[in-house]
Amino acid sequence: MLEIGPGYGLTTDLLRCRIKKLTAVEIDARLAASLARRLAGTNVTVRQQDSTALQFPDASFDGAICLTMLHHVPSSALQNTLLHEVARVLRPGTPFVGCDLLFRSRFDLMHLFDTKVPVDPEGFPARLGFAGFSDIHIDIRRHAFRFHARRT
DSSP states (O other), rough: EEEOOTTTTTHHHHHHSSSSEEEEESHHHHHHHHHHHHHTTTSEEEEETTTSSSSSSSTSSEEEEEOOGGGGSOOOHHHHHHHHHHHBBBBBTTTEEEEEOOOOOOOOOOGGSSSOOOTTTTHHHHHHHHHEEEEEEEEOOSSEEEEEEEEE
């Protein structure tokens, strides 16, 4: 399984107990190094990489997950590139699941000095489809949305 953008590794800790092998890709060198040290000797491999240019062969993974990090990608175009890259490294028919926050106010103080490019859940299915996914499901909640899709 491929985890995109684990950050400090909170979700990585939850995932690694449920799957056989996890590869976590983090763009931030400091976070990636810290996570790699903490999880050394476990079933997790941490790679410091940009998820818009994944350094894995085509069809390398049986699944991918992306949890509350898409809005940290600095543009919609780069978000689309990330979606294409995830599709490229997934085997056909395998799942891509995730979630992201809904930003109802431009005054969101939690992201005051951070990258925040909100993802519109209404338009997200078309973006996933264009990237190479099908069987797309979006579940919109009050503060977040979840998605599930399969690599075509």
